[in-house]
Amino acid sequence: MSILEGKRQGSLNLVDAVKVMRRGTFYVFESRMRVQAKWWKQILLGQMANPVLYLMSVGVGVSAMISKNSGSNAIDGVTYLTFLAPALLASAAIQSAMDETIWPTMEGFRWHKTFFAMNATPLTGNQIGIGIFISALVRTLSSILIYFLILIPFHALPSGKAWLAIPAALFAGASFGAMMLAVAAYAEKADVMFVIINRFVIMPLFLFSGTFYPLNTLPMAVRWIGWFSPLWHATELGRYFTYGHSIPGSTLLFHFVFLLIPIIVGLTLALRRFTFRLAR
């Protein structure tokens, strides 16, 4: 049609660079959402099956055993399921945030180099990086919401302020997401790096962040791991909101700051590396 017949308007009339400079991040976000939408069945299934299985086995099973042996409010004055729920919520958030930052970045820089095609348009490295990050947060939020809804029938959210555990978990996801965005941006050769990170960073953090028992029951030799883990900080905040776990006001702020630092550091490093790699 017009391409073959030669009726051209031309990009000088069609493309508004200033508009793309303003809205580019949204266009990247939009295309990521389109890819995520392709996988919605798998994503939804994973996001529902995981919590249900976890809550059934650990939450209900272990909870019943603890109640039988030590009374129903043995840990932090609540049932084990109530104690565990905020940690699971934050863990699910972290998993989603990692999936949606690591793989799109590897795809974009290494596997099909789609970021280079994006950068051949008016889009910049910063816009691409932030667009990926925001789309990861949307997926993370959806994971958290699904998890939260599943927790309701399990009676694991006694406080009226329990919904505030949702932003707390989102912060945990954002922390890990930003860090992983940076790691993926720096990962030039070894995909195996993510296997190592999973095994030696993520797994220990999951196990030593006061997820399954209060952090202060651990000896000092490993307790410090939790202090540096965004998961612990988010879990503490989550417990504060879902059942009124006691945290003094200044410590609340401390938890919040510890969640914020990885976001700022991770994003700064990631965006610098995005720009550098595209312009090399």
Added chain:
Amino acid sequence: MSEELIIARGLTKRYGDFVAVDNIDFTVSRGESFGFLGPNGAGKSTTMRIISSTLQRTSGEISILGKDPNEHGPQIRAHLGVVPQQDHLDNQLTVAENLYIYGRYFGLSKKFIRPKVDELLEFAQLEEKRDVKVEALSGGMKRRLTIARALVSEPEILMLDEPTTGLDPQARHILWDRLFRLKEQGVTLLITTHYMDEAEQLCNRLIVMDKGKIMAEDSPLELIKKYSTKEVLEVRFGSGRNDQVADQLRQMCDRIEVLPDRILMYADDGEALLEEVTAKHLKPLTSLVRRSSLEDVFLRLTGRSLIE
């Protein structure tokens, strides 16, 4: 009316000690089909990336559509269509979706893009593959899709980096036909290639590059006139004898090139030269008279063959 879209003066790109692009000058005017011919590593792709405003030069000046890419990258890229050497398509999306999202990256409206996608699918002869995932396409189809994608914003300049490398002859000819139509419409084309036939087919004017430098610049026809004879006689004597007869052959024409497998003899009348060779009872195993090509120009300029 010759509006200059790209002006480069003393353009240089260094990576540490290695000089990828070495102090080159060129100008591309609107509607031209401009080629960069040279072997791998000549600096063609680096030059293309500087023009595509994603790679910063080390020194020299370049202006594209009147702007400096170091300062106005996004504004320049808004008017370029880039076909990279590897396709960089989104394999998770369908053919039509790839075109659609690319249009969005230029900030184009959904209303504009939807009919545009249909047009582009027709242009790329991919209508039947519309809802197929990119993964399932052949190399030639992916290449056509990449070109279609670069056209979604109706760019002022279409840049093609090695457009037909790795394609079979039939796929190459389909692609050349599409590019030829764009050229007829006055789209400014920038093409890098190490195929001399591609450069001859598609380019009005080209620069021959080697080791980051420009060796020559003109239309394909003028380059051949300037640096080669009208015809070339190719003779083979078998690997052992090529060297022995070279001296005798050298006396029969202005220039010969001894290649590992054959000898090229340059003359305006190849048949007459062949008769002369036969008259001297040199008896080549095979012989072939052909017209001079850009390959011969390159050989003359650099002493090396284009495809190594």
